[in-house]
Amino acid sequence: MGATAAVAPYSNFAYSDSPRVLNYLAWPGNADPYLIAEFEKAHNVKVRIKEYVGGDQMLALLHQAPPGSFDVVMADAEYMHLLKEADFLQKLNPDDYPLDDYWPEFQEFPLHWFDGDLYSVMTDFGYLGLSYNTEVFRPEEVESYDVMLSDKAKGKVGFFDFYLPSMGCVSLAAGNKTPFDLSLAEFDLLSNKLMSLRGQASGFYTIADIFSSFSNRQATLIPGIGEWITLGLRESGVPVDTIIPNEGGLQWTESMSILKSSPKQDLARKFIQWTTSPKGQALMATKPDNKKSIPSKAGWELLNKTMPDEAELLRMQLNAPNVIDEFRTKKIAYRQLPSNQSIETWNDLWTDFKSA
Known part of the structure; x- marks a missing residue:
């Protein structure tokens, strides 16, 4: 996704230091109740989003915000090395995330790893x-x-x-x-x-x-x-x-990272774990106003079981031509x-x- 736009000032964001609030920097719509209500209820927290449009705006917001303002950032993969170079990102433990559930092509997505270390987890593409x-x-x-x-x-x-x-x-x-x-x-x-x-x-x-x-x-x-x-x-x-x-x-790719300055590392980790779980992935794929492909094969399996019409519409059927086949064409x-x-x-x- 993405478009460059004038930077929406950080001051418009109501940051909270409450341990019950996750401060989230993301594309519009990613705090839709359809996606996060179950997470919020399960953890008794509120996800508070600051929306941006375009990677340049996302970078500007992070540079102007005081350290600790955001806990999780959703970013396009092509901006990941700039986030890493600016020292914004927390190194992630791959064992914390269900990468084995992903299609093999996306388990070690090259734009998310630096010198053998993981800094971001793909959520959709x-x-x-x-x-x-x-x-x-x-x-x-x-x-x-x-x-x-x-x-x-x-x-x-x-x-x-x-x-x-x-x-x-x-x-x-x-x-x-x-x-x-x-x-x-x-x-x-x-x-x-x-x-x-x-x-x-x-x-x-x-x-x-x-x-x-x-x-x-x-x-x-x-x-x-x-x-x-x-x-x-x-x-x-x-x-x-x-x-x-x-x-x-x-191919565009969105992914989630934990900000190094976040004081809520554990909550941020749980949020990414939810989004990359089979249920979180199925919801990410089927958000009514913005349907997407998802990298989790386990998410595909759940989608085919619970929402077969959506799986067909999104070309994410397991035993039919699908979007992974298209990726494998090398086009x-x-x-x-x-x-x-x-x-x-x-x-x-x-x-x-x-x-x-």
Whole structure:
């Protein structure tokens, strides 16, 4: 997920030092009662969330907050090394968490480990590709990102206003197999491909605007988003779907970490244990306004047993083609921060694209 936005001031957050309150920094909606009510009741605690939108905002909030203000942070995997470098994260004991319940591909997810030590536990993930209006485009028309340059798409290509997923998918469209690890020549390919799309653009959208732009057909194609948006729209009757084009897609990953300065290490650990338990995972997958894939095979098993229709909708059936099969196709690249250019260089290109 993710979008860069103006930093919501830390002072708006009502921090509590009560041992019965867990202070949580996370994406919007992650303190929904659907997800946490059972945890709060079982431990006689309250989860108090400070919401952010975008990894840059999350980092800014942590830098401006007094030490001990937050106990748990949910972050995208690509920001994990920056959190580690800033010394925000508590090293975790892998034995404390049900990693053996996870699919093998995610038991030692590389972006969560540093020098053999674990600092974060994956809670959910999804794939980003090309989302499209199914009444305007047939599936065979969207098998390549090249459809964004078609006459049918002129003035109808929307963009999620977050440089990382949008430029990552355009980088794949430009032929870069490692979309964020680019030489100068490959970065030029990305730049040229991006600028070629300017005349096709319908606008640059926040998450909320993406929903409305698809609903009113202001946009009929949007790269860099995925089923976490189109599933919800389809359930509301909007004719949209997401495909991973032949050039590939991106995996976004959210995970939980304990802040080193937290005075509530035990409560923070219990919260992550709840979220990564089979029940917590099944709830994470099926939150009504934001359905996601989950890394826990035990969570899949519970989902198939208790909510089989949801398991089918989310392509998390154990004996049918599913999202793990898609991961194994090798068409999915991890969403990461740029390797050979600065974040500012990528953001500058994104700003130039929007203002062209």
